[in-house]
Amino acid sequence: MKKIKLLEVVRDAEGGMKRHVEFLLHGLDKDKFEIILLTSRENLNTWNLEKSVKVVDARIGDRRTPIGLSKSFFDTVRILKEEKIDIIHNHGLLASALGTWAALIAGTPIIVTTLHNFPKDNWQQRLAGRFLKYNHKIITVSQKMAQEVGEIFKIDREKLAVIHNGIDLKSLEKFNSPSHKDDNTFSFLNISRLIPGKGVDIFIKASALLLEKLSSYPVDIKFYIAGAGPMEKKLKDLAHELGLSGKVHFLGFCTDVYRLIGQSDALVLSSFSEGLSLSLLEAMALGKPVIATDVGGNPEVVKSGISGILVPPADPAALAGAMEYILKHPSAANEMGANARRIAREGFGCEKMVDAVQNLLLALASENL
Template sequence: MHVMQVVLSLRTGGLERVVVDLVNQAGTDFQFTVCCLETAGDWADQVPRVVTLHKRPGVDWSLFGKLRRLIRQENVHVIHTHNAPAHFYGAIAGKLAGAKVLHTEHGVNVGHEARYARLNRLAAPFTDLTVSVSRWRDDVPVVPNGIHVERFARPRPGAGQRVGSVGRLVREKNYPLLIRAVAGIAGAELVLVGDGPLRAELTEAASRENAQQPRVQFLGNHADIPELLAGFDVFVLSSTTEGLSIALLEAMAAGCPIVVTAVGGNTELIEHEVTGLVVPPDDESALRAAIRRLLDDRPLANRLGAAAQQRAREQYSVAAMTRRYKELWRQLAT
């Protein structure tokens, strides 16, 4: 069976990690093409076959024809789109080419909520099935993301003051809030892993908040995330919006004590005072208090980290995610 994964790009990110893992874990019963509508991205070399269509800015009407021809040439049985822009092009072109269409909704970028909703609405009549990685709408089934949980079992030194987060440097992550929160904790340092368009802006903000001593490290994209997570005394996700965060799942698998904001799939993964601490979004004082609490109370931090790790191992493996999608691809193709 030939499945075409349709994304904007295979840049570094959680959605893109899901696509790479699905392609590489599904097995020999499936053939895959990953169609990147914009650019190939940093992770294009991690999958066997990538086709890039170089989408023009705005609505690129020529893309429907290009994608339809590609689907027919490749004899694709199922189109699997990821998030609204890919859904819009992939679903319409897929139906015109006679393929079945599965769409996965991963989350919404800040400032694009109305546009994403409009694109999904336009694509819906051409879509056979829509699923989401976290609770989105009552009528949409959930297929949770999964990770390679076994890769994150590392010794944790602990007993430090290192606060960390992993993710793209974009508005959705609300890193200015995290920088301010950590700046108010004596002796704490902040490590941000990942890159993105806001790096210069965040570096400047960190300098303002920590004028006396630089306590924020920007590590950029990093290959060995398990090693870095093992060195975090507290992992924080300060987002204003989330789907089912791969970075958060990885922190859980690493046994990190965790603080998250109560948005999107965060509250599906983290139960307050059971697998981590949950605070309201965009609340600097609450975020600071939760981080300080875990840094000061090591027994609590260790207990929450161990519970989060156990939950990740039991419920959020790549194998479980891949098995569910394989079932859906087969159902649609028959």
């Protein structure tokens, strides 16, 4: 059987989207697919790639000017034609817009997009919306996102497929740690890119409210922020203004996320919008109590009061209240962590995600090639 030539298209990404693509590059059957990765070569040293995966460069994502985006578009058209690609699989809104348009011009037989997040009122969303209807399938990582995409862009339900994110359960095993044992300390961890949509400022404000309320509480409470991004200085200034120097620790971009989660006592996800956070699933798989905003796919995995706590987005007081509850009720927090571990490990392994994507791609190839 002739191998299917698959082009995976992703902007210069970090975090969950990048790890999702890495799982696909490692897990898809190399006897069935010849895989090419289209991304920026400038940061290839941060990717975990197999030698069998060919890499081409169209610099999608780091050319933000009209001229730069045009160059990325024509590079993508050229690559699709030269490589005689059977399936283009775009990741994210920007890659979807450019990749779908290029595939239509190049005559690529099958077009697929995976949407990892769906920020509303975003220029990328409006641009991508013009092209999503030309995709053979649109994969979303949560039911909520599928509903929103279908309603906003009038996409037929049969074109939408929900495939939840998956996590590397085998690699997580060695980072298992016991439930909170030290009664004298407690640490909250936030793992986010430092951009407006992640609500890290809300986490910092909630931390200040919590410390103000528990000023005489006999526990050393610390807050850790793992991530980098354009808001770093602004967020550090906010922490300083709120008197949190020495309490809120900025760790920068971290590659040892599993270790950080294992050493923390609870994970806090304060995003304004979310697809389905890998960090959230990883913390759950490690048995940590989680606090997350009630957005996107979060309610599909976090059952409030059972496997974590959900709070409204952009609400520091509600977030501080949830953090206080986790801190003051260790038995309930441990039970939530145990339930979270079971949910994540039973339903969200990366192998399950890769199998679902592979089956979808093979079905499309059978119908269209």
